[in-house]
Amino acid sequence: MTIAWRSPLGLVLLVLCTIAFVYVLLPILVIVIAPLGATGYLAFPPQGLTLKWYQAALNDQRYLTAVMVSLRIAVASALIACVIGIASAYALTRYEFPGRRLLEALFLSPLILPSLVLAVGLTLFFTRTGLLTGPWRLIAAHVVVCTPYVLRVSLPVLRRFDRSLEEAARNLGATPFQTFFLVVLPVVRPGIVAGTVLAFITSFDELVLALFLAEPGTPTLPVTIYSAVQLGFDPSVAAVSGLLIIATFAVMLLYHLLNALRQQRN
Amino acid sequence: MTQAAQSGVNGRPLWRSALVPVLLFAPCVLVYAIFFIWPQASLLGLSASDKAGLTLDHYGRFAGDSYYWDILGRTLGLGLAVTVITLLLGLPTAYVLARSQSRWAGFLLLLTTFPLLVSAVVRSFGWMVLFFKDGLVSKALQSLGLASGPVQTMYTMPGVIIALAQVLLPLMVLTLHGVFKSIDRDLEYAAMSLGARPSVALWLVTLRLARGGIVAGSLLVFSLAISAFATPSLVGGARANVMATAIYEQTVELLDWPFGATLATILLVTVLGLSLAYGALIEGREKMEARP
Numbered sequence: 255m256t257i258a259w260r261s262p263l264g265l266v267l268l269v270l271c272t273i274a275f276v277y278v279l280l281p282i283l284v285i286v287i288a289p290l291g292a293t294g295y296l297a298f299p300p301q302g303l304t305l306k307w308y309q310a311a312l313n314d315q316r317y318l319t320a321v322m323v324s325l326r327i328a329v330a331s332a333l334i335a336c337v338i339g340i341a342s343a344y345a346l347t348r349y350e351f352p353g354r355r356l357l358e359a360l361f362l363s364p365l366i367l368p369s370l371v372l373a374v375g376l377t378l379f380f381t382r383t384g385l386l387t388g389p390w391r392l393i394a395a396h397v398v399v400c401t402p403y404v405l406r407v408s409l410p411v412l413r414r415f416d417r418s419l420e421e422a423a424r425n426l427g428a429t430p431f432q433t434f435f436l437v438v439l440p441v442v443r444p445g446i447v448a449g450t451v452l453a454f455i456t457s458f459d460e461l462v463l464a465l466f467l468a469e470p471g472t473p474t475l476p477v478t479i480y481s482a483v484q485l486g487f488d489p490s491v492a493a494v495s496g497l498l499i500i501a502t503f504a505v506m507l508l509y510h511l512l513n514a515l516r517q518q519r520n
Numbered sequence: 521m522t523q524a525a526q527s528g529v530n531g532r533p534l535w536r537s538a539l540v541p542v543l544l545f546a547p548c549v550l551v552y553a554i555f556f557i558w559p560q561a562s563l564l565g566l567s568a569s570d571k572a573g574l575t576l577d578h579y580g581r582f583a584g585d586s587y588y589w590d591i592l593g594r595t596l597g598l599g600l601a602v603t604v605i606t607l608l609l610g611l612p613t614a615y616v617l618a619r620s621q622s623r624w625a626g627f628l629l630l631l632t633t634f635p636l637l638v639s640a641v642v643r644s645f646g647w648m649v650l651f652f653k654d655g656l657v658s659k660a661l662q663s664l665g666l667a668s669g670p671v672q673t674m675y676t677m678p679g680v681i682i683a684l685a686q687v688l689l690p691l692m693v694l695t696l697h698g699v700f701k702s703i704d705r706d707l708e709y710a711a712m713s714l715g716a717r718p719s720v721a722l723w724l725v726t727l728r729l730a731r732g733g734i735v736a737g738s739l740l741v742f743s744l745a746i747s748a749f750a751t752p753s754l755v756g757g758a759r760a761n762v763m764a765t766a767i768y769e770q771t772v773e774l775l776d777w778p779f780g781a782t783l784a785t786i787l788l789v790t791v792l793g794l795s796l797a798y799g800a801l802i803e804g805r806e807k808m809e810a811r812p
Contacts (some may be wrong), residue, residue: 263719270612277609278632278689281646284656288649296649298656338547345544359799361548364556366795368747370764371784374771375559378566378781385554394555401548430540459639461750466772476641483645483754492649495642502637510630 282499289493296487311493320478324458327389327474331396332454338397339404339453340446344434346405347412358409365402372398373466380467392467392474396460400453407452411445412438444513451509455502560788567781578782588766592786595746595762598681602745603738605685606692610737614696615726619705629697633690640687640750647683647755648674680756687751688741695740699733700726732801739798743791763787 259268284298289307291300311317346358364372376395380386386394415438423433439446461476468474473481475498482491567578582588617629635643650656651673661667673679703726711721727734749764756765763783770780 261718263722267612267616270609271616274609274613274689274693275628275632277686278635281643281650281683281686282635282638284646284649285642297654298649338551341544342548345541349541351541357545360552366743366791368764368784368787368791370747370749370767371563371788372556372559374767374777374780374784375563376555377771378562378777379555379559382562394551397551398556401551455637459637459641461639461641465768476639479639479645480641480750480754483641483648487649487652492645495645498642499638503634506630506634506637 285492286496286499289489289496291489294489296489296492307489307493308497310490311497314490314494316478317475317494320473320475323389323468323472324475327392327396327464328454328457330389330393331400331457332450334393334397335400335404335453336446336450339401339449340408342401343405343408343412344438347409347415358405361405362402364399365406369399369460369462373463376463377466388469389472392464392469395463395467396457399460399463400456403452403456404446404449407449408442408445411442415442444516563781564785566778567785570778578779581779582782582786588783591761591763591766594677594760595764595787596790598677598684598752598762599742599746601681602685602688603742605681606689606741607734607738609685610689610692610696611734614693615700617693618697618700629693632693635687636690636694640748641754643687644683644751644754647679647686647751651679651683651755674755675757675759677756677760680752680760680762683755684745684748684751687748688744691744692737692741695737696730696733699730699737703729732804735801736798739794739801743794743798747787747791 259265288296288298288300289311290303290305291297292302292304292306293300342361346354346361372395376391380391419437419441420433423437424430428436459476460474461480464474464477465480468477475494479491479495482488568574568576570577613632617625617632652658654670655673657673658667658671661671662669673682707725707729708721711725712718716724746762747764748762749768752760752762753765753768756762761769764787767780767783767787770776770783774780
């Protein structure tokens, strides 16, 4: 080890590191733990111990509807972003042409665009043109912000892919389609899955675009939580948020365990 | 580079070989043209026009009113403060996680970056519970003797800074972790075997080599901090007005879309300028590294 962790310098580093851990995880723990309190308002540390707020959250029709709305929009956005993102990523890594880097920069640029700027522009655009209806306005907006994530994850994977495998398949008589689906896709699948999962989470968590573009009357989950939090500290809002955190954590853990298992098997 | 991109390979005419890449790019280009470039162009157009035609009146209104300069200044100050905090905590955390040989290091990195997967709305909510008048922060300050009565951190700028730095810290740790991992540990050993104290080796070798990554991470956090909406809106409320909340107010609440578009354009230009600097920097680094 370069730095002895017991030396003064090492201790300073470890202390700062510990502060950072507590700092990053504290508000998340607060949201999971605070609704366990028996008081009618949110308190941390909680007083008493009850599951009634979590129960209330699970039975609240408002939140269930919002979860379904968010799920539908996130699944649609992630799937569309995945398909168009992979097609472009494949073409970006396989063909050399003038302006290729510019095109790649354009495809990635929504990553740095403030979502509020995009939201204002899209709202103006949809009101003027009357294009798309219902949930599709928000899905279109989410596709724009999700596609860069798919590209960012899949581009390096496709660049690393051994081209000779593709050439071998072609030489053995496979059509370009067969080559892509039977040779390229299985190898780069982990990258594609990771990109799509990231796109799904981005859409599911997104607030600003949903505030501007969601269908009136059917807000997404982040919008529902945002509005509820502004009205007051109802413990059941915290319970819904807590359930969201627990579910996210479970999915993340599962994803990494499956990855670790697959690596072990290989 | 590829055979298909060059003309006339396998006896196929150029347009046939160009057909496949064009078809592959088409969906993405279409989606971006319709739902990204067009709306952004009409946003720019609206910010620079009124019923009579082209005008810079909206920009003049911004420039002539100190209220809006205050908002811009507050936004940039927020970005700066958040960047400094995330650097101060992110550097040691990323370094310890990158150099630790414990089998838990990977899990700890996962735990640090997990909050990125949780909506900013939920994370800001956590801070609201902590910041409220009788919350943990107020009680902790009182028990430490730093405050005599209840402290209100909600609806203040320090509150927004603390909450937003927490929201963006995982991103800084993730960026810097990659940078530290890519720095050869032998360089630190070499410096120390030549007589440098660990702190000197860390300063002269590691941080020097990580400089590019540190600047890149800072620019990333800064641009995200000045465009954040959820945290300033929930934790800051009306009293900590920043660019993002001002744009929301102008459009959704006051329905002054042209002026909202102007504010949005100003924010966009600021972020774009920063990211161009970021791009130039990355490019410069790649050239440096490519040099033998």
